[in-house]
Amino acid sequence: MNSRSRVIVRSLLTGIVAGVILAAVFAAGFFVRDIVGASGQAADAEEDGYQLLDEVQRLLDAHFVREQPEYAQREYGAIRGMLNTLNDPYTFFIDPPVAASESDVLAGTYGGIGVQIVRSEAGELVLFPFDGSPTIDAGIEDGDVLLAVNSVPVDISIQADVLDQMMRGEVRDGNGVELTVRKADGQEMTAFVPFAAINVPSVVWRVLADDPQIGYLQVMRFTGRTPDEVRAAIDGLRAEGVQALVLDLRNNAGGLLQESISVADEFVDGGVIVYQRNARGENAFPAADGGVAIDFPLIVLVNQGTASGAELVAGAIQDSGRANLIGQRTYGKGTVQQIFPLSDGSSLHVTSSEWFTPAHQALERAGLTPNTVMQPDAEGRDVELGEAVRQLNEMLASGTTS
Numbered sequence: 001m002n003s004r005s006r007v008i009v010r011s012l013l014t015g016i017v018a019g020v021i022l023a024a025v026f027a028a029g030f031f032v033r034d035i036v037g038a039s040g041q042a043a044d045a046e047e048d049g050y051q052l053l054d055e056v057q058r059l060l061d062a063h064f065v066r067e068q069p070e071y072a073q074r075e076y077g078a079i080r081g082m083l084n085t086l087n088d089p090y091t092f093f094i095d096p097p098v099a100a101s102e103s104d105v106l107a108g109t110y111g112g113i114g115v116q117i118v119r120s121e122a123g124e125l126v127l128f129p130f131d132g133s134p135t136i137d138a139g140i141e142d143g144d145v146l147l148a149v150n151s152v153p154v155d156i157s158i159q160a161d162v163l164d165q166m167m168r169g170e171v172r173d174g175n176g177v178e179l180t181v182r183k184a185d186g187q188e189m190t191a192f193v194p195f196a197a198i199n200v201p202s203v204v205w206r207v208l209a210d211d212p213q214i215g216y217l218q219v220m221r222f223t224g225r226t227p228d229e230v231r232a233a234i235d236g237l238r239a240e241g242v243q244a245l246v247l248d249l250r251n252n253a254g255g256l257l258q259e260s261i262s263v264a265d266e267f268v269d270g271g272v273i274v275y276q277r278n279a280r281g282e283n284a285f286p287a288a289d290g291g292v293a294i295d296f297p298l299i300v301l302v303n304q305g306t307a308s309g310a311e312l313v314a315g316a317i318q319d320s321g322r323a324n325l326i327g328q329r330t331y332g333k334g335t336v337q338q339i340f341p342l343s344d345g346s347s348l349h350v351t352s353s354e355w356f357t358p359a360h361q362a363l364e365r366a367g368l369t370p371n372t373v374m375q376p377d378a379e380g381r382d383v384e385l386g387e388a389v390r391q392l393n394e395m396l397a398s399g400t401t402s
Contacts, residue, residue, distance in 0.1 A: 053078070076346070088351050090337050096345035112168040113177060114198040117146065119380040123156045125163070127181065130201060138191040140181060143209055147188065148180035156379050169195045202226045205233040207240050211389055213396065215242035215296075219263065222255030222309045227262040234266065234292045244297040244392040246385065247317075250327065254308025257336055264316040266291040267298060267323070271358060273316040276336070278353035287316070297395040298323035298402065299388040302370055307331035315357035315368055322402050324371035324391065327384050334363025 060068060068074065072095075079093045114133025118126045125146040129135035148154060149166050169175055176194035183189055202225055204218045215237035219226060237245070247267070254260070257276075264273045265287045273285045302314050302325050311330045317323050336353040356362055372391070377383045395401070 072344070088335075090333070090335055090349065091351045092349050094347045094349070111171040111195045112198045113179075113193040113195060115140065115167065116201075116204055117163060117167075119156055119382055123379065123381050125154060125156060125158075127179075128204070128206060130198065133198065134176075134193050134196045135179075138179075138193045139189065140179065140191065140193070141183070142206065144181040144183055144189075146179065147182055148190075150178050151180070156381065171195050171197055203229040203233050205237060207237065207242055208246075208389065211393070212241070213243040214246060214389055214392055215240070215244070216246045216248065216385075218248035218250075219252055219310070219313075221252060222259045222263065224256060224259060226255070226259050227266070230263050230266055231292050242296075244299075244396055245293060246299050246301060246388045246392070247323075248301045248385075249306045249310040249314055250301050250303040250384075251305035252307070252310035253305065253331075254310055254312075254333065257309060257312075260309030260312045261285050264313040267293050267313075267317055268320045269294040269322075271320050273358065274312050275356040275358075275360065276353050277356065294322075295401065297392055297400065299391055300325050301384050301388060302327040302330050302368065303376070303384075304328050304331055306368075307333040311363050311368055312355060312357075315361060315363065318368060318371070319358040319361070324402075325368060326372045326388050326391070327370050327374060328376065329369055329373075330363075330367040332363060332365045332367035334366075 076093065076095050083091055083093055113135045114130040115135045116128040116130070118128060120126050127135070127140055127144045127146055128142050129140050146154060149163075154163065167177060169177070172195075174194075176192055178190060178192050180188060180190045200220065202220055202223050204220065206216050208214045208216055217230070217233050217237065219230065234245075261273050268287045269291060270287050270289050273287045276283050276285065298317070300314050300317055300323050302310075306314060306327075307330065311333065314325055314330065318325050334354050334356070335351045336355065337349045338352045340348045340350065342348060354362075354364055357368075361368070372387060374384050374387060
């Protein structure tokens with residue numbers, strides 16, 4: 001196992017649906033039949049059923065000139081229309097095929113080669129293979145610089161999603177991708193890497209090659225395994241002799257609530273982590289004394305993709321004075337959803353509570369403002385990580401932890 005990088009894998013995300021799925025779900029909007037829980041004008045309907053909708057359906061059956069869609073299609077469209085009246089983008093319905101696809105996505109498995117690509121501040125595409133991935137088997141090592149994919153030169157100007165798709169594909173014999181890399185000694189190497197079933201990591205960590213006294217810890221999402229993975233990563237970084245930490249929460253869309261709280265608890269020593277408010281009132285979630293990372297000087301990286309549980313963690317760290325945030329204003333999702341599987345394989349996501357930072361900042365639609373606001377580099381260089389390293393070196397020189 002490479003001493004500069006560990007990737008802890010096998011994650012299961014069950015909390016937050018990606019924006020693409022949200023957009024697809026809200027594409028339809030009709031009115032509904034055979035569901036419960038309306039309000040206002042629907043008070044009578046709660047007692048007697050949706051009589052007006054039944055009346056409309058009878059009229060359609062008697063008079064509509066063309067063939068009607070399948071009953072399930074009409075029912076699903078009506079459900080979506082009803083939910084749209086709530087004006088809450090996080091309360092939504094998913095029909096069975098999409099719900100099944102969502103389960104696959106949230107399980108975090110895909111066909112690919114199993115590598116993290118980092119756009120360095122120097123403008124290079126640096127590779128960090130996942131443990132046990134076909135990339136490692138092909139001889140790719142941590143810190144190798146990507147030069148070409150399938151003989152086509154690449155550089156930092158290539159869009160991240162385009163590059164990501166080049167590294168993915170169907171798992172079958174002979175299917176894969178050819179990578180040309182520059183090794184640490186300056187030599188170039190070309191290797192074919194077959195596609196395999198890859199488990200998307202929850203936590204990625206490494207010692208920064210250019211500054212070995214600083215550890216880098218990225219939480220990709222919050223799953224049932226994430227708190228243990230974070231603790232293992234901190235132990236590993238401590239064993240490598242790091243003196244300070246960068247916690248990267250960029251593009252982390254959240255995940256499980258309790259696991260987010262548990263991760264925050266490892267970085268703050270006492271106080272409140274988050275307040276949660278629901279129909280029954282408000283509850284405080286306190287931090288325990290101690291934590292595996294409370295003694296390290298710390299910087300947290302955030303951006304517009306930092307949402308939900310990731311904002312909870314960043315807000316707890318910022319409000320406690322534990323560390324500065326660097327990057328861009330976060331997404332602003334401060335609500336909690338429950339997922340209810342329905343009888344036909346569809347599912348309903350329902351907003352059930354909202355949360356606030358220890359200083360009672362509302363996250364919903366507001367987000368968090370970083371202590372150091374930076375604009376993303378136009379060519380994708382990781383200038384935020386570079387600034388974090390500079391601030392941490394200043395803290396180490398002065399002997400402070402925050």
